[in-house]
Amino acid sequence: MTSMLRVDQLNVVFDRFQALRGVSLDVGQGESFGLVGESGSGKSTLLRAIAGLVPVASGTIAVGGQKLGKKRDKAFYRKVQMVFQDPYGSLHPRQTVDRLLQEPLAIHGFSDGEQRIRRALDEVGLGSGFRFRYSHQLSGGQRQRVAIARALIVEPSILLLDEPTSALDASVQAEVLNLLEQVRRDRELTFLMVSHDLAVIAHMCERLMVMQNGEAVESLAATSLATRDVSQHYTRRLLKASEGFVRT
Amino acid sequence: MSTVAETRREWLLSERPASRMQARLGRAYVTWRRFSANRLAMVGLFIIVALIVVAALADVLAPYSPTIGDLKNARLLPPSAQHWFGTDDLGRDILSRIIHGSRWTLFVVVLVAIIAAPIGLLVGTVAGYAGGWIDAVLMRITDIFLAFPKLVLALAFVAALGPGIENAVLAIAVTSWPPYARIARAETLTVRNSDYIKAVQLMGASPLRIVLRHIMPMCISSLIVRVTLDMAGIILTAAGLGFLGLGAQPPLPEWGAMIASGRRFILDQWWVAGAPGFAILIVSLGFNLLGDGLRDALDPRSGDQ
Numbered sequence: 061m062t063s064m065l066r067v068d069q070l071n072v073v074f075d076r077f078q079a080l081r082g083v084s085l086d087v088g089q090g091e092s093f094g095l096v097g098e099s100g101s102g103k104s105t106l107l108r109a110i111a112g113l114v115p116v117a118s119g120t121i122a123v124g125g126q127k128l129g130k131k132r133d134k135a136f137y138r139k140v141q142m143v144f145q146d147p148y149g150s151l152h153p154r155q156t157v158d159r160l161l162q163e164p165l166a167i168h169g170f171s172d173g174e175q176r177i178r179r180a181l182d183e184v185g186l187g188s189g190f191r192f193r194y195s196h197q198l199s200g201g202q203r204q205r206v207a208i209a210r211a212l213i214v215e216p217s218i219l220l221l222d223e224p225t226s227a228l229d230a231s232v233q234a235e236v237l238n239l240l241e242q243v244r245r246d247r248e249l250t251f252l253m254v255s256h257d258l259a260v261i262a263h264m265c266e267r268l269m270v271m272q273n274g275e276a277v278e279s280l281a282a283t284s285l286a287t288r289d290v291s292q293h294y295t296r297r298l299l300k301a302s303e304g305f306v307r308t
Numbered sequence: 309m310s311t312v313a314e315t316r317r318e319w320l321l322s323e324r325p326a327s328r329m330q331a332r333l334g335r336a337y338v339t340w341r342r343f344s345a346n347r348l349a350m351v352g353l354f355i356i357v358a359l360i361v362v363a364a365l366a367d368v369l370a371p372y373s374p375t376i377g378d379l380k381n382a383r384l385l386p387p388s389a390q391h392w393f394g395t396d397d398l399g400r401d402i403l404s405r406i407i408h409g410s411r412w413t414l415f416v417v418v419l420v421a422i423i424a425a426p427i428g429l430l431v432g433t434v435a436g437y438a439g440g441w442i443d444a445v446l447m448r449i450t451d452i453f454l455a456f457p458k459l460v461l462a463l464a465f466v467a468a469l470g471p472g473i474e475n476a477v478l479a480i481a482v483t484s485w486p487p488y489a490r491i492a493r494a495e496t497l498t499v500r501n502s503d504y505i506k507a508v509q510l511m512g513a514s515p516l517r518i519v520l521r522h523i524m525p526m527c528i529s530s531l532i533v534r535v536t537l538d539m540a541g542i543i544l545t546a547a548g549l550g551f552l553g554l555g556a557q558p559p560l561p562e563w564g565a566m567i568a569s570g571r572r573f574i575l576d577q578w579w580v581a582g583a584p585g586f587a588i589l590i591v592s593l594g595f596n597l598l599g600d601g602l603r604d605a606l607d608p609r610s611g612d613q
Contacts, residue, residue: 137511144507150506151507156325164511167512167513184589192324192325192331193324193331208509215488
């Protein structure tokens with residue numbers, strides 16, 4: 061399996077707080093990789109560092125074998141796209157779905173915009189009836205579908221997912237997860253997915269990494285999650301916590 | 309007939325617009341409905357529309373010439389059927405002068421808004437989005453302008469540029485952009501870290517594109533409101549400069565200058581200064597009411613915009 065995304069000894073420092081301490085990971089092409097951990101464990105920061113939204117203090121990030129510099133170029137943004145956690149905050153409140161989808165096409169100079177927008181909306185299961193709506197005319201699940209369509213419209217090969225379903229209720233959550241599964245299979249995408257929900261990660265990902273306090277605790281396969289084949293105490297506690305409240 | 313209006317409304321309020329045009333019109337219609345529900349705002353709108361109509365048709369509406377008076381027979385006449393607002397010390401009909409003066413009022417207000425608002429918007433959004441030393445430099449310049457009282461700074465500019473209504477406009481514009489820059493910067497700071505701006509950054513958009521196409525639209529409605537509310541102040545500043553003899557020069561029928569010339573006989577012939585003063589009052593009130601209504605209609609924080 062060729063490496064699609066490789067992070068080596070990554071450190072991120074905000075003012076004097078060290079958010080990431082020497083985190084490394086390697087995601088193969090077409091693989092779905094999960095990041096789990098409690099709030100503040102640095103999993104979202106890792107994602108944002110890869111996307112170039114937070115400055116990297118030291119360490120390297122490589123996409124498709126190419127090391128990334130401090131500034132990301134346009135080619136990078138065609139390869140790597142991101143879906144945000146909060147669908148209520150990630151769509152511009154003054155733009156129609158049409159405008160939202162046109163923006164990436166205009167930036168990257170696609171000429172067949174009309175077709176692509178229609179195809180993108182179809183792909184995420186929104187008909188053309190949604191095309192000229194404003195985001196406040198959409199439900200949470202529909203918004204997240206638009207956000208996914210926006211990320212997919214430039215045909216990236218890596219999709220960064222920052223808790224894409226945690227703001228949605230259970231039934232919509234399943235729909236969006238299935239949609240993501242579907243597009244990954246159709247487009248042979250590489251996923252890097254952050255979640256605090258072990259069930260979601262176990263369902264979506266083949267491998268995962270457990271994080272705590274900005275450090276990698278353990279890397280394991282999703283199957284060993286099911287069989288409880290974990291070596292670290294923290295992971296065991298996380299697993300226990302995810303079972304929920306048990307009445308004694 | 310009513311069914312046609314009914315279907316048109318449905319088309320405008322449709323939850324699934326079929327074209328870019330329909331979406332835009334629908335949004336405008338919702339804003340208009342919110343605005344028109346406000347009685348006072350409609351009064352303000354009526355006053356401003358009336359001002360525009362009067363200014364456009366001044367040549368037709370004015371019964372006499374605004375600059376040539378009848379010195380022999382018509383000096384300082386009180387209001388009557390021939391001269392509704394009376395005449396001034398040069399025998400000119402005050403109503404005609406006020407009607408023609410509406411053009412200058414509109415000229416000043418529109419020009420100041422056109423010059424000052426874009427400057428303020430640009431400075432504020434660039435400062436807010438760029439941050440760092442660009443922000444510091446632009447905001448310190450803004451602070452310098454804000455440190456002087458507006459009228460005093462305008463006076464200094466007019467004194468340097470020479471009296472005249474064009475220079476008055478320039479001076480007022482130069483002194484009135486800093487508050488707009490502050491507002492635009494504050495709005496920019498609230499949206500610059502939001503996910504939707506992050507999302508555009510992640511598409512590889514240039515900073516210029518983000519500022520122009522994604523941040524400015526978020527600032528524009530609060531700016532429109534502020535500019536409209538400031539228009540009364542602009543009129544008063546222009547009138548003040550005219551009153552001090554630094555704005556419009558005689559025989560231009562500018563309202564501030566008219567008050568200045570009526571000051572000498574304000575107790576005996578009150579209408580000479582009173583009529584233009586009343587006109588300023590009405591128009592300022594109109595702009596303030598309009599601004600208040602726009603604030604309610606355009607407020608980005610009010611529910612579903």
